[in-house]
Amino acid sequence: MTADTATDLFEESRPVLTGVAYRMLGRIADAEDVVQEAWLRWSSAGREDVREPRAFLVRITTRLAIDRLRHLQSRREAYVGPWLPEPVVTEFGPSVPDTAEQAVLADSVSLAVLVVLESLSPLERAVFVLREAFGFPYAEIAVTLDRTEAAVRQLAGRAKRHVEERKPRYDVDPAVRRDLTERFLSAASGGDFEKLLDLLAPDVRLVSDSGGKSKAPRRIIETADKVSRFLFAVGRDMSVEMEARIVELNGGPAVALFIDGNVDTVFQLDVEEGFIQCVYIVRNPDKLSGLSVNWAAARG
Structure with missing residues (x-):
C-alpha cells in the first residue's frame, strides 16, 4: 500500500472516525486530537497485513477515545457547574442518503442522548456508539474492544436499556x-x-x-x-x-x-x-x- 493510498483511505474514513470520537468524548477538540493520533499510528504502522482499513481505523480510534475518556472523567469531576457536550453543526449530506439512517445519526448526536451517555462506563459508551449509531456488527466490536462477543452483547444490552430509560420517551416531529x-x-x-x-x-x-x-x-x-x-x-x-x-x-x-x-x-x-x-x-x-x-x- 503506497503512502498516497494510505492517506486516501484515512481521509475517506475521517468522517466516521470523527463521529465515533465525538460521540465518545462530547467535544470536537478532543475528538480531533484522537483522530490525529489515529492518523499518526496509521501512517507509521505496517499496513500490508490490514485487510479492512476502515475497521482497523475505527478500532484504533475507539481505543484511543476510551483511554482519553477515562482521563477526562477525573477532570470533569472538578468541572464548575453542570457539564454539557459541545454543540456541533450536523450536516449528514450525500454520504448518508437514507432518511432513516440520517434519523439514527441525528438522534445519537443529540444533546439529550450525549448527556445520558456521560453516565455510562467508557466500554458501555463505546459499544453503544459503535452498535446503535454506526451499526457495527457485534463480532467486529468484540475485536475492537478485545472482548468476547457474548460480553459485548451484554454491554450493549445494558447500555441500551440505560439510554432508553433516561432519554426522551417520544419521537418528536x-x-x-x-x-x-x-x-x-x-x-x-x-x-x-x-x-x-x-x-x-x-x-x-x-x-x-x-x-x-x-x-x-x-x-x-x-x-x-x-x-x-x-x-x-x-x-x-x-x-x-x-x-x-x-x-x-x-x-x-x-x-x-x-x-x-x-x-x-x-x-x-x-x-x-x-x-x-x-x-x-x-x-x-x-x-x-x-x-x-x-x-x-x-x-x-
Missing part, C-alpha cells in the same frame, strides 16, 4: 420541535412571560454549562415557574447588540445568540408531548468558539 423552538425564542426575547410559561412542562429542567467562565446558573433549575422566571430575566437583559438565530445543531433546531458575529450562547430544547421538558444552555466560550469559526467561514 422535526416540524413540531422547530415550531416550539421558534415560539420559545419569540416568547423569551419578547418578554412574554405567560406565553413562555405555556410552553414549559410542569417539571421542566434547565441545565446550563458555563464552566465557570461566563455568567450562568451553576445548579439545575427545576419547575416551570422557576425556569420561566429565569428565562424571562435573560430575555429582558438581552442587549440590542445581540442577534438571535434559529440554527441546526446536534441533529435539531437550536437558538444561537451572537454578539459581533461570535456565538455567545446556545439554547437547545428537549421536547415531549408538545411541551419543553428540558432547556440546555451552553455558555462556556471554549465550547462555542468552533461554531463562531464555522459560521464566519461560511459567510466568507
